[in-house]
Amino acid sequence: xxxxxxxxxxxxxxxxxxxxxxxxxxxxxxxxxxxxxxxxxxxxxxxxxxxxxxxxxxxxxxxxxxxxxxxxxxxxxxxxxxxxxxxxxxxxxxxxxxxxxxxxxxxxxxxxxxxxxxxxxxxxxxxxxxxxxxxxxxxxxxxxxxxxxxxxxxxxxxxxxxxxxxxxxxxxxxxxxxxxxxxxxxxxxxxxxxxxxxxxxxxxxxxxxxxxxxxxxxxxxxxxxxxxxxxxxxxxxxxxxxxxxxxxxxxxxxxxxxxxxxxxxxxxxxxxxxxxxxxxxxxxxxxxxxxxxxxxxxxxxxxxxxxxxxxxxxxxxxxxxxxxxxxxxxxxxxxxxxxxxxxxxxxxxxxxxxxxxxxxxxxxxxxxxxxxxxxxxxxxxxxxxxxxxxxxxxxxxxxxxxxxxxxxxxxxxxxxxxxxxxxxxxxxxxxxxxxxxxxxxxxxxxxxxxxxxxxxxxxxxxxxxx
Amino acid sequence: xxxxxxxxxxxxxxxxxxxxxxxxxxxxxxxxxxxxxxxxxxxxxxxxxxxxxxxxxxxxxxxxxxxxxxxxxxxxxxxxxxxxxxxxxxxxxxxxxxxxxxxxxxxxxxxxxxxxxxxxxxxxxxxxxxxxxxxxxxxxxxxxxxxxxxxxxxxxxxxxxxxxxxxxxxxxxxxxxxxxxxxxxxxxxxxxxxxxxxxxxxxxxxxxxxxxxxxxxxxxxxxxxxxxxxxxxxxxxxxxxxxxxxxxxxxxxxxxxxxxxxxxxxxxxxxxxxxxxxxxxxxxxxxxxxxxxxxxxxxxxxxxx
Numbered sequence: 001x002x003x004x005x006x007x008x009x010x011x012x013x014x015x016x017x018x019x020x021x022x023x024x025x026x027x028x029x030x031x032x033x034x035x036x037x038x039x040x041x042x043x044x045x046x047x048x049x050x051x052x053x054x055x056x057x058x059x060x061x062x063x064x065x066x067x068x069x070x071x072x073x074x075x076x077x078x079x080x081x082x083x084x085x086x087x088x089x090x091x092x093x094x095x096x097x098x099x100x101x102x103x104x105x106x107x108x109x110x111x112x113x114x115x116x117x118x119x120x121x122x123x124x125x126x127x128x129x130x131x132x133x134x135x136x137x138x139x140x141x142x143x144x145x146x147x148x149x150x151x152x153x154x155x156x157x158x159x160x161x162x163x164x165x166x167x168x169x170x171x172x173x174x175x176x177x178x179x180x181x182x183x184x185x186x187x188x189x190x191x192x193x194x195x196x197x198x199x200x201x202x203x204x205x206x207x208x209x210x211x212x213x214x215x216x217x218x219x220x221x222x223x224x225x226x227x228x229x230x231x232x233x234x235x236x237x238x239x240x241x242x243x244x245x246x247x248x249x250x251x252x253x254x255x256x257x258x259x260x261x262x263x264x265x266x267x268x269x270x271x272x273x274x275x276x277x278x279x280x281x282x283x284x285x286x287x288x289x290x291x292x293x294x295x296x297x298x299x300x301x302x303x304x305x306x307x308x309x310x311x312x313x314x315x316x317x318x319x320x321x322x323x324x325x326x327x328x329x330x331x332x333x334x335x336x337x338x339x340x341x342x343x344x345x346x347x348x349x350x351x352x353x354x355x356x357x358x359x360x361x362x363x364x365x366x367x368x369x370x371x372x373x374x375x376x377x378x379x380x381x382x383x384x385x386x387x388x389x390x391x392x393x394x395x396x397x398x399x400x401x402x403x404x405x406x407x408x409x410x411x412x413x414x415x416x417x418x419x420x421x422x423x424x425x426x427x428x429x430x431x432x433x434x435x436x437x438x439x440x441x442x443x444x445x446x447x448x449x450x451x452x453x454x455x456x457x458x459x460x461x462x463x464x465x466x
Numbered sequence: 467x468x469x470x471x472x473x474x475x476x477x478x479x480x481x482x483x484x485x486x487x488x489x490x491x492x493x494x495x496x497x498x499x500x501x502x503x504x505x506x507x508x509x510x511x512x513x514x515x516x517x518x519x520x521x522x523x524x525x526x527x528x529x530x531x532x533x534x535x536x537x538x539x540x541x542x543x544x545x546x547x548x549x550x551x552x553x554x555x556x557x558x559x560x561x562x563x564x565x566x567x568x569x570x571x572x573x574x575x576x577x578x579x580x581x582x583x584x585x586x587x588x589x590x591x592x593x594x595x596x597x598x599x600x601x602x603x604x605x606x607x608x609x610x611x612x613x614x615x616x617x618x619x620x621x622x623x624x625x626x627x628x629x630x631x632x633x634x635x636x637x638x639x640x641x642x643x644x645x646x647x648x649x650x651x652x653x654x655x656x657x658x659x660x661x662x663x664x665x666x667x668x669x670x671x672x673x674x675x676x677x678x679x680x681x682x683x684x685x686x687x688x689x690x691x692x693x694x695x696x697x698x699x700x701x702x703x704x705x706x707x708x709x710x711x712x713x714x715x716x717x718x719x720x721x722x723x724x725x726x727x728x729x730x731x732x733x734x735x736x737x738x739x740x741x742x743x744x745x746x747x748x749x750x751x752x753x754x755x756x757x758x759x760x761x762x763x764x765x766x767x768x769x770x771x
Binding site: 098101102105123126127128214223224225277278279280281282291296421422424425428432433435436438439440441442447454461462463 | 524525527539544545609610611626628630631632633634716717718719720721722723733736737738739740741
């Protein structure tokens with residue numbers, strides 16, 4: 001869900017993120033795309049038993065989100081063109097979903113390859129926006145199954161692209177969430193290990209907080225949005241034994257004002273009031289991560305790509321001071337998030353074969369390895385054990401990042417947030433309640449009661465419940 | 467008899483003759499503009515009206531015709547009424563303050579002084595800035611951690627409120643930004659109005675011994691009436707439709723405290739993909755603006771009492 005921008009000052013990050021919210025396309029063809037490509041660069045791809053040049057001369061429009069992974073992929077676009085003879089118009093957008101929706105809703109096929117938020121896939125499949133990829137995966141002239149090895153893609157994340165037993169998108173940049181904490185500050189406060197429960201976390205955050213020195217024990221995303229506060233709230237609420245529905249997907253009766261959800265939200269409100277920075281109600285991922293990188297926030301719960309970001313000297317003043325752990329547990333268990341940026345094909349594209357070659361190429365193991373200079377995050381099970389990946393990943397957050405990521409990937413649940421076509425409206429309404437509670441405009445109980453009433457009406461209109 | 471003249475012209479000059487005839491020529495001259503207008507304006511509006519009569523969206527991918535159902539849903543949608551209330555409050559407050567400030571500055575600077583040209587130019591700068599940049603700048607200024615507003619308030623020993631994060635303050639903080647950016651527009655229009663006023667009535671008033679206040683009330687205000695109405699119409703329509711500044715500053719939050727109709731309509735259409743319902747919301751907004759304009763134009767044409 002994050003659109004991680006790695007470089008720049010706090011102001012630049014803020015400005016970049018906000019500009020991104022209004023869908024500012026980035027510069028056109030990247031400098032890297034013009035770099036020379038040698039025969040040895042092509043070798044890993046030419047071992048695939050398909051004709052990469054079968055769509056030579058075609059032109060593809062590719063839309064991706066503005067994040068470090070996109071920059072990593074841009075480095076190798078010239079290689080793709082050299083390999084396939086397919087030229088690319090590769091654009092990155094601050095809000096790629098918005099940009100794509102405007103295109104898709106207008107019935108346009110002008111964007112051929114779509115980078116897709118995994119939570120909107122059920123919506124887009126229902127609206128016939130996405131081309132099923134199952135036939136392309138099965139077509140031997142388009143896919144070499146041994147070379148592509150789709151079974152190697154992290155299975156829980158591959159499941160995010162499946163609707164009605166058909167694959168519509170493949171994970172390209174998976175995410176799970178971790179707890180990040182300042183090892184130095186926690187140690188100074190006498191805390192020997194990262195918190196394993198939410199109660200413990202609240203106590204630790206209070207110990208570390210020093211308002212006089214503009215230091216806050218915890219920062220959490222509270223700004224509204226199904227992809228903002230709800231994304232983090234879900235880890236907390238589910239650990240408290242709460243959730244979204246009575247029994248998803250068989251019974252979509254909402255339970256937003258259940259005692260467990262009220263307790264979880266109250267925990268969030270209390271801990272932010274006691275140990276959170278000022279301005280919390282409007283803090284999104286950009287603000288929280290920047291505050292952490294600048295040394296104002298001593299712990300947070302966020303997606304795992306924050307780990308490398310906090311260790312980037314061009315963005316962070318707190319390099320080398322961070323540890324990472326699996327998110328805290330509760331009576332409901334341990335709930336790291338699960339999300340992925342996926343690659344799919346516009347159902348109205350007139351270059352679907354060429355688009356599939358791009359998706360196959362971008363999701364392949366050699367491309368994942370070639371992005372290592374910018375990000376160790378990969379969609380492949382095998383690569384999480386690859387020595388080259390381990391050499392990079394094992395250094396992050398004082399060596400705590402990799403084991404925490406492995407544990408989280410193993411227990412992450414595809415239904416962490418319920419995936420159904422009405423999710424965005426449902427999640428956004430819940431997010432309003434969470435933000436209102438954090439802002440103090442309403443009590444937790446009143447905010448969740450009101451959300452429960454509204455989503456019940458929405459679900460009735462959508463025929464999800466009687 | 468014009469038709470017979472057209473026929474005669476047609477007989478004499480063929481196609482060119484028809485085009486040159488009095489009846490056809492104006493139509494031919496207007497046709498390109500009408501075609502462009504119809505393509506760019508009427509067709510989209512017509513399509514939005516059609517969409518608003520369907521339930522096209524994520525719950526109905528094929529979009530069945532539902533008549534006025536979307537409009538009935540709007541009537542019973544509490545989020546619509548709340549957004550309408552926020553929109554009304556935002557528009558009234560922003561346009562009201564902009565008018566009063568703009569008018570005051572226009573009168574203050576309506577004199578011959580050295581350097582006034584530079585002052586006027588500087589005053590217009592906020593208006594030429596992109597609203598997104600204005601939003602980003604003010605978001606930084608309002609920031610409770612590194613914003614200048616709270617920094618100076620803190621130095622003065624006043625409280626340091628969370629301008630955009632407090633539900634009670636957020637709307638007024640957004641109004642302030644709109645006022646900062648658009649007061650110069652009011653100033654510009656009203657200054658132009660003041661410069662166009664005839665000097666004779668003022669000379670007569672001076673001869674009659676009228677004071678400044680009486681001159682302003684009995685001369686300036688009535689003479690500027692139409693300019694004021696036009697300025698209010700322009701700004702009110704623009705404020706009613708404001709999206710960018712609010713979106714950048716608050717996303718319509720905290721909660722729904724700054725969620726105007728445009729933002730609600732955006733959520734319905736482009737985030738929740740309820741295209742039919744979103745289209746109906748747009749039509750309702752169009753009607754509200756149209757009614758407002760009709761009232762204001764009628765007011766403009768009414769003879770002053």
